[in-house]
Amino acid sequence: MNLAVDVELRQGAFQLATRFTSSARTLGVFGPSGSGKTSLVEILAGWRRPDRGRVTVGGATWYDTARAIDEPAAVRRVGYVPQDLLLFPHWSVRENVRAGVPRGDATSNEQRLARSIEVLGLGALLDSRPSTLSGGERQRVALARALASDPAILLLDEPLASLDLALRRASLAHLARVREAFDIPLVVVAHDPTEILALCEECVRLENGRVVEHGPARRVLLGAARSAGTFENVLRGRVVPGRESHVELAPGVELAVAERGLTAAMEVLVAVRAEDVLVATGYLPGISARNVLVARVEDVRIDGEDAWIEARIGRDVVLTVLLTPGAVADLGLARDRDVRLVIKAQACRVLASTPS
Amino acid sequence: MVDAKIVEALVVTLRVAIVATMLTAPFALAAGYLLARRTFVGKSLVETLLALPLVLPPTAIGYLLLVAFGRSGPFGEQTLGFDPGILFTWRGAVLASAIVSFPLAARTARAAFEVVDPRLETMARSLGMSRAAVFLCVTIPLARRGLIAALALAFGRALGEFGATVIIAGNIPGRTQTIPLAIFDEIQLGNERGALVLVGVATALAFVVLFAVERLGRTRVVA
Numbered sequence: 001m002n003l004a005v006d007v008e009l010r011q012g013a014f015q016l017a018t019r020f021t022s023s024a025r026t027l028g029v030f031g032p033s034g035s036g037k038t039s040l041v042e043i044l045a046g047w048r049r050p051d052r053g054r055v056t057v058g059g060a061t062w063y064d065t066a067r068a069i070d071e072p073a074a075v076r077r078v079g080y081v082p083q084d085l086l087l088f089p090h091w092s093v094r095e096n097v098r099a100g101v102p103r104g105d106a107t108s109n110e111q112r113l114a115r116s117i118e119v120l121g122l123g124a125l126l127d128s129r130p131s132t133l134s135g136g137e138r139q140r141v142a143l144a145r146a147l148a149s150d151p152a153i154l155l156l157d158e159p160l161a162s163l164d165l166a167l168r169r170a171s172l173a174h175l176a177r178v179r180e181a182f183d184i185p186l187v188v189v190a191h192d193p194t195e196i197l198a199l200c201e202e203c204v205r206l207e208n209g210r211v212v213e214h215g216p217a218r219r220v221l222l223g224a225a226r227s228a229g230t231f232e233n234v235l236r237g238r239v240v241p242g243r244e245s246h247v248e249l250a251p252g253v254e255l256a257v258a259e260r261g262l263t264a265a266m267e268v269l270v271a272v273r274a275e276d277v278l279v280a281t282g283y284l285p286g287i288s289a290r291n292v293l294v295a296r297v298e299d300v301r302i303d304g305e306d307a308w309i310e311a312r313i314g315r316d317v318v319l320t321v322l323l324t325p326g327a328v329a330d331l332g333l334a335r336d337r338d339v340r341l342v343i344k345a346q347a348c349r350v351l352a353s354t355p356s
Numbered sequence: 357m358v359d360a361k362i363v364e365a366l367v368v369t370l371r372v373a374i375v376a377t378m379l380t381a382p383f384a385l386a387a388g389y390l391l392a393r394r395t396f397v398g399k400s401l402v403e404t405l406l407a408l409p410l411v412l413p414p415t416a417i418g419y420l421l422l423v424a425f426g427r428s429g430p431f432g433e434q435t436l437g438f439d440p441g442i443l444f445t446w447r448g449a450v451l452a453s454a455i456v457s458f459p460l461a462a463r464t465a466r467a468a469f470e471v472v473d474p475r476l477e478t479m480a481r482s483l484g485m486s487r488a489a490v491f492l493c494v495t496i497p498l499a500r501r502g503l504i505a506a507l508a509l510a511f512g513r514a515l516g517e518f519g520a521t522v523i524i525a526g527n528i529p530g531r532t533q534t535i536p537l538a539i540f541d542e543i544q545l546g547n548e549r550g551a552l553v554l555v556g557v558a559t560a561l562a563f564v565v566l567f568a569v570e571r572l573g574r575t576r577v578v579a
Contacts, residue, residue, distance in 0.1 A: 073482030086479040090497045
């Protein structure tokens with residue numbers, strides 16, 4: 001998307017001084033609450049004016065104090081879904097989604113509108129009022145409205161934070177569908193690393209209004225996870241036809257999951273906590289765990305009471321494992337050591353599944 | 357004879373109150389919106405000035421209007437070069453009622469607009485709606501309940517207006533004599549029965565208006 005941001009904003013004691021450029025199609029903005037994530041998104045959307053700086057997106061300058069450019073939000077064509085969604089309570093779902101449709105040039109707008117409604121599965125809800133919808137449904141309406149506006153970029157602020165666990169899964173699946181169905185650059189703000197891992201290739205980590213890390217999502221979030229002492233691997237795969245409790249992560253790499261209702265060839269996202277993975281160096285004669293995967297240790301990092309192992313399974317799958325330094329010493333784990341990773345099927349949590 | 361007088365007074369009252377409400381409404385909505393949404397230097401001064409008619413004796417307002425529209429006043433016949441037709445006409449009664457009911461309507465409208473999340477307006481703007489469209493299609497409908505209450509209160513206040521009206525419009529039966537003025541008239545004449553009937557009519561009118569406001573305030577308009 002070629003997003004370039006260099007902005008400063010002072011609000012009382014808080015100072016935002018954020019600077020990065022990204023050409024990723026999906027960018028996560030990660031940070032604890034109060035780190036300036038929402039301020040940054042509102043600056044991108046044109047809802048908040050920085051004191052100084054410059055925002056360019058794909059060659060268009062949206063904001064530049066030096067050249068006195070400040071494009072209004074409507075001109076920027078930003079599909080912004082704020083955390084509180086801001087649906088119009090006095091309008092039906094149909095009217096809400098239609099509110100996003102640009103004026104003029106009828107056919108392509110109508111097609112986009114119909115597609116937004118279809119991808120987000122809103123067909124049966126068109127005549128409902130927002131107040132009668134569930135949290136997940138409301139979010140889909142807000143997404144459809146943003147998509148119908150023909151956005152140059154989609155900004156999602158904490159898309160899953162306000163939903164309970166059961167709804168998160170469905171919602172994540174919808175977000176994944178939107179990402180595949182519409183070729184629109186996506187910026188996702190979240191304080192939960194798993195959400196960003198599930199949706200974004202690249203990630204910017206904010207702390208106190210500054211970018212402290214920027215790079216591939218997995219690397220950035222792992223850095224943050226190490227200080228938090230916990231990490232959830234997010235793996236992408238496809239349900240194996242004929243054996244519906246198995247997900248193929250890469251050719252020859254399969255993961256058994258304890259999950260009903262998966263059907264052949266579904267695309268799924270599976271989360272595995274780093275602390276739920278066991279490492280074995282020898283032969284395992286009889287074991288109940290459904291997953292015993294041959295892997296090679298790529299990195300061992302001792303961090304106080306935590307030992308972080310990066311293990312590669314096959315060619316394309318990397319799993320982060322959290323052990324104690326004592327376990328690493330006893331097993332003599334080191335780079336290039338061949339090991340077996342043991343994971344119970346129950347430890348593999350399906351985050352989202354979409355029919356492909 | 358009493359009945360004809362009551363009907364006349366009722367017609368004058370409704371006519372004055374309706375036109376006064378229509379006259380005050382756009383100003384009250386504009387003032388309410390500005391006070392709810394904008395911050396500016398001297399805002400509290402403006403708020404105080406706008407509330408003044410609420411506290412001033414209506415007779416004082418009537419007198420000020422009388423001076424302003426009197427022959428040599430700033431809006432009088434001599435200054436304008438023509439008779440603006442305010443003094444001792446039903447238009448004078450309308451003006452008096454409109455001014456007296458303005459602060460009530462403006463304050464209620466302000467509260468109604470304050471309930472509408474300004475971020476919804478920002479969202480509508482960023483989806484490409486014009487300022488006017490946002491105001492008409494988002495702000496007004498969402499503030500609707502409170503706005504209707506504002507108009508009903510202005511109407512109710514106009515129904516009962518006495519002090520300012522009697523001074524600028526006089527007490528002319530069939531022309532400027534509203535129900536409050538007619539009640540005063542009957543009491544002066546010692547006609548207790550006539551006064552009681554008029555009080556009954558006034559009570560019925562007030563009841564209907566207040567009941568409507570109460571209903572609108574309570575009913576969740578499923579919007």
